[in-house]
Amino acid sequence: MTTKGNTMSLRQLFALLALSTLNLAECQAAADIILGQVAPFSGPLAPTGSSLRAGIQLYIDATNANGGINGAKLKLVSKDDEYKTEQTARLARQLIQEAQPVALTGIVGTGNVSALLGERLLDDTGIPLVGVRTGASSIVGSNNPWLFLTRASYANEIEKIVEQFASTGNKRFAVFYQNDAFGQDGLNSAEKLVAHYKGEIIARASYEKNTTEVAAAVKAIAAANPQTVIMISNTAASAEFVKQMRAAGNVSQLATISTTDGPQVAAKIGPEIAKGLSITQVVPAPNAVSTPLIKEIQAAYKRFPNTETALNHTLIEGYLSAKIIGEGLRKAGPNPTGKQLREALKTLNNRDMGGVFINYSGKSQSGLNYVDITILNREGKLLR
Structure with missing residues (x-):
């Protein structure tokens, strides 16, 4: 009886150990x-x-x-x-x-x-x-x-744009920006950097966040006829801005920071209209x-x-x-x-x-x- 009792106890012990191991494995699996x-x-x-x-x-x-x-x-x-x-x-x-x-x-x-x-x-x-x-x-x-x-930083990206086009003789810039903290930050950086590179911002125009209502900005910037437009904008608004600027007959160099996805712009408005858009990138290309x-x-x-x-x-x-x-x-x-x-x-x-x-x-x-x-x-x- 003692032997049998001991045998039962061992079986119970093995069962408990197996259960504990299973529970431990489950806990480890859950601990993502x-x-x-x-x-x-x-x-x-x-x-x-x-x-x-x-x-x-x-x-x-x-x-x-x-x-x-x-x-x-x-x-x-x-x-x-x-x-x-x-x-x-x-x-x-x-x-x-x-x-x-x-x-x-x-x-x-x-x-x-x-x-x-x-x-x-x-x-x-x-x-x-x-x-x-x-x-x-x-x-x-x-x-x-x-x-x-x-x-x-956006300042680093904007400096890349200003440096690139100022070196080719472009001195007349415009800024298209989102009317919020993001866009205002970019505008402030652009004003400092354009001045640093001996250029001038001749037009500033914005659009409202979470919209593509860019018609007023297009009218103001196209009328000023800048050599380069710095775009502090997101993909949807950027695409609409490029589309309307080209429809207005404007041929300014358009350059945006990495918040715009270039291939998405091309997909939205067509590559023929989007071609020539410059975009800064903050990671290597795919x-x-x-x-x-x-x-x-x-x-x-x-x-x-x-x-x-x-x-x-x-x-x-x-x-x-x-x-x-x-x-x-x-x-x-x-x-x-x-x-x-x-x-x-x-x-x-x-x-x-x-x-x-x-x-x-x-x-x-x-x-x-x-x-x-x-x-x-x-x-x-x-x-x-």
Whole structure:
């Protein structure tokens, strides 16, 4: 009986051990590292938010397929703010409460990020924000210790435009801009940089956020007949502005910053009308296979194709932001907190992300200053 009793006890012990192992495995499987994104997935900027999300998800898919990070899988939770400033902070707070992400990423818009910072959401929750779709000086200069930028500033992009065209003798500039914090920031930078390069801004005209109502701006700028128009605008408004400027017979050189997606402009209004539009870029081109980062992204995109989102500059920007978070998570160790991730990111000193170098070790949170300029050809493709 004693032997039999002991045998039963061993069976019970093995059963308990098996159950414990199963429960442990289930807990480990459930312990995903959550990344949170609040961005526009509807409205005029839906392609921007969706492309950023596609890039973030591509990094997550590729990383999880290779075993995750420190034994954990990554997961993205997203909410749609429709590019409406008043919704961004509210939805971000809701996402944090519901999903408990270790980081936020892929937020779109100067005013939207400003609202989030203004409510001290990052400071109060101890969650870093890595990668935003803005390069406004007000954001770059905020020096918020929880904010890690992954793109060059708008001032850097605008300087690239002014330098490029001033060097060819263009001195008469106009500025077309969105009538909000984003556009005003770009206008202020343009005024300083045009003056620095001995030029003159002879016309300034705006459109309202979340619209494509550009007719008044077209009339004012076309009448001034500038040599170069600097466009501080998003894709939908940029496309309508180019279309109406050309319909008005204006032949000014049109140049926009990276908030405009060139191929989308060509798709909206036709490549014949869009050709000649210059666009600054803050990440390497999708076909720059000599850049290790792009080679990596192309391989991942081939393995995890996205039928809804093309491999474009915005997708690359999302992927790079996620990859930077991944580097921080690896350094932070298992079961990282937001604070541990922040401290790990601050140690990234001239870190090679694949031919693109990130540096957060100084006082600035900018991290990356890559800027290139491209132009749409008659096939609607971007050329350097």
